[in-house]
Amino acid sequence: MTEYRRKHTHSFAVIPVKVKGLVRVVFEVDRMTSGGRITPRDKEILDLFSETVGTTLERVFAQEELKAALIRDELTGLFNRRYFMNRLSEEYERAKRYGIPLSLCIFDIDNFKLINDTYGHIFGDQVLRQIGRLISGAVRHVDIAARYGGEEFTILFTHTTLEDAAIIAERIHRNILNLIFPHDEKGIQVTATFGISTYSPVNIREPKELLHQADMALYEGKRQYSKNCLVIYTGSGYEIIQRGEIRLEPYLQTKSVEPWKTLSLHLYKNNSFALLILGVVLPIIILFAFYYGKGYKNTFPIHGISTPDNGSNQIGLALIETPPLGAKSKDDTFFEENLISSKQKIQRISNKPRTGRKERLLAKRKIHLRPYSLLTATKGKKGRIFGSEFVLALNDERGKELLAQQLRMAFLLAYY
Amino acid sequence: MFPQFINGSIIKDVFSDYLTRVKLAINEVAKATTEPEVYRYLAETLVNHLSFNRATVRKVNWEENTLSLVCYVGFTEVPTLKLPLSEEIGAMGKATLRGEGMFIFDEEEISPELRSLSQYDRIQKEAHTLLCCNSS
Numbered sequence: 343m344t345e346y347r348r349k350h351t352h353s354f355a356v357i358p359v360k361v362k363g364l365v366r367v368v369f370e371v372d373r374m375t376s377g378g379r380i381t382p383r384d385k386e387i388l389d390l391f392s393e394t395v396g397t398t399l400e401r402v403f404a405q406e407e408l409k410a411a412l413i414r415d416e417l418t419g420l421f422n423r424r425y426f427m428n429r430l431s432e433e434y435e436r437a438k439r440y441g442i443p444l445s446l447c448i449f450d451i452d453n454f455k456l457i458n459d460t461y462g463h464i465f466g467d468q469v470l471r472q473i474g475r476l477i478s479g480a481v482r483h484v485d486i487a488a489r490y491g492g493e494e495f496t497i498l499f500t501h502t503t504l505e506d507a508a509i510i511a512e513r514i515h516r517n518i519l520n521l522i523f524p525h526d527e528k529g530i531q532v533t534a535t536f537g538i539s540t541y542s543p544v545n546i547r548e549p550k551e552l553l554h555q556a557d558m559a560l561y562e563g564k565r566q567y568s569k570n571c572l573v574i575y576t577g578s579g580y581e582i583i584q585r586g587e588i589r590l591e592p593y594l595q596t597k598s599v600e601p602w603k604t605l606s607l608h609l610y611k612n613n614s615f616a617l618l619i620l621g622v623v624l625p626i627i628i629l630f631a632f633y634y635g636k637g638y639k640n641t642f643p644i645h646g647i648s649t650p651d652n653g654s655n656q657i658g659l660a661l662i663e664t665p666p667l668g669a670k671s672k673d674d675t676f677f678e679e680n681l682i683s684s685k686q687k688i689q690r691i692s693n694k695p696r697t698g699r700k701e702r703l704l705a706k707r708k709i710h711l712r713p714y715s716l717l718t719a720t721k722g723k724k725g726r727i728f729g730s731e732f733v734l735a736l737n738d739e740r741g742k743e744l745l746a747q748q749l750r751m752a753f754l755l756a757y758y
Numbered sequence: 759m760f761p762q763f764i765n766g767s768i769i770k771d772v773f774s775d776y777l778t779r780v781k782l783a784i785n786e787v788a789k790a791t792t793e794p795e796v797y798r799y800l801a802e803t804l805v806n807h808l809s810f811n812r813a814t815v816r817k818v819n820w821e822e823n824t825l826s827l828v829c830y831v832g833f834t835e836v837p838t839l840k841l842p843l844s845e846e847i848g849a850m851g852k853a854t855l856r857g858e859g860m861f862i863f864d865e866e867e868i869s870p871e872l873r874s875l876s877q878y879d880r881i882q883k884e885a886h887t888l889l890c891c892n893s894s
Contacts (some may be wrong), residue, residue: 356853356860365818368825368854369800372832373812385861387808388779390857394784398796406793 353380357392395417415489418474434549437541445499445507445539448556452533452569480514504540533570535563629650783807797829805831
């Protein structure tokens with residue numbers, strides 16, 4: 343390069359372009375004998391030009407970042423639901439107009455809530471991230487892979503028949519089963535259930551129906567075939583085409599409980615169902631009942647409140663999972679006990695004597711205050727992680743205690 | 759006395775023409791909306807408006823320590839696609855690593871036999887943008 347330049351050019355300049363203080367681009371200009379030489383005046387102009395390019399690049403990067411944020415899911419890097427739905431409509435219209443095959447696959451991670459509750463949301467995020475990466479690597483560039491919901495993923499296979507879509511889905515299923523997530527020197531595995539549908543002018547008349555049939559196939563896989571399988575919608579019914587090997591619940595899939603797994607697998611392979619139920623399933627149910635029965639009051643509705651490691655009690659961070667929309671409180675006793683005190687608290691917060699109008703307004707507010715907006719009644723920084731999971735951070739002198747108190751208040755307002 | 763000192767308007771005209779071209783070039787680059795467009799407009803304006811013979815634009819990849827070619831104008835052959843990022847490669851490596859421009863105002867006279875080549879180069883003013891510039 344240098345040799346080439348030396349032979350051909352008369353004078354030249356190399357100018358770096360900085361974006362936020364970091365050199366991102368560098369450009370080089372040459373001027374030959376016939377065009378004159380690079381002069382000090384050119385230097386000034388090129389420096390000015392470099393600044394302009396830097397500003398333009400900064401703007402373009404910001405725009406591209408914004409654009410990506412609009413269509414991409416931040417955690418997995420896949421497309422988000424909005425973009426997927428838009429593309430589904432477009433691809434559906436194209437398939438309908440030109441008679442092109444179009445298939446849709448939806449799958450979700452089995453017992454993901456259990457994974458989150460057992461190993462924490464950070465670990466859950468790690469699982470989602472890795473599965474997102476796996477999907478990105480498994481699908482073609484023309485396919486549209488998206489995170490549909492919390493642990494649900496969708497893939498739209500354009501120009502693809504049901505058989506071909508099933509081959510790709512089978513591969514993804516196998517790869518998910520082979521994934522091992524390290525956690526505290528243990529290897530944790532997850533399973534997934536798949537549902538696939540394909541466009542047919544007879545059975546599918548709108549884009550949402552294609553999604554619905556895939557979702558129904560997924561539901562069938564969970565209901566009828568005990569999860570960890572791949573079910574297709576054939577037009578007339580649902581058919582299972584792949585089943586993963588038997589696996590226990592995620593919290594039993596660690597090396598530390600290997601004897602349990604070995605025992606259950608042995609019993610299963612020898613068709614000793616009675617023994618399996620008595621020896622493994624029943625203790626699991628008892629463990630579950632004990633676990634949930636003991637920790638119920640403390641875990642609902644607040645998943646956990648943590649404070650910084652330095653022992654300061656000033657900052658509280660809570661992870662909350664709200665019950666489904668419109669659902670009544672499961673822990674009625676808890677709320678009834680706190681009812682009287684909560685009314686007093688409400689009065690104290692409002693700091694004004696109650697009037698008839700105020701009461702009516704409060705009653706209306708209670709009706710409209712749904713789980714998704716209940717956190718507006720609390721102080722601190724709020725954020726929705728995904729689905730029904732919220733995070734709330736509070737920086738206050740009383741920190742943790744006040745946070746718990748506020749959350750209880752919010753739930754009382756929402757459900758009373 | 760030179761004529762430009764006698765009549766100030768001549769020198770004013772020369773500068774205003776040049777500044778107009780610079781302004782035009784800046785406006786050209788500023789209207790880009792995508793990353794490849796920025797590189798293409800940059801290379802094109804450098805040659806078309808600021809009267810340079812050739813221009814190359816390279817993107818810095820700090821993870822791989824390389825300079826990838828993203829756009830070039832005025833070359834009869836495709837320049838080296840990827841250069842290692844070190845001061846050994848010359849002015850380009852130095853400029854990138856030091857973060858300041860390198861100017862060689864008068865390097866060497868060009869040999870007469872190469873003048874025809876340089877003339878040929880001057881007419882290749884179409885920008886070639888290599889669309890391998892996914893931002894990372």
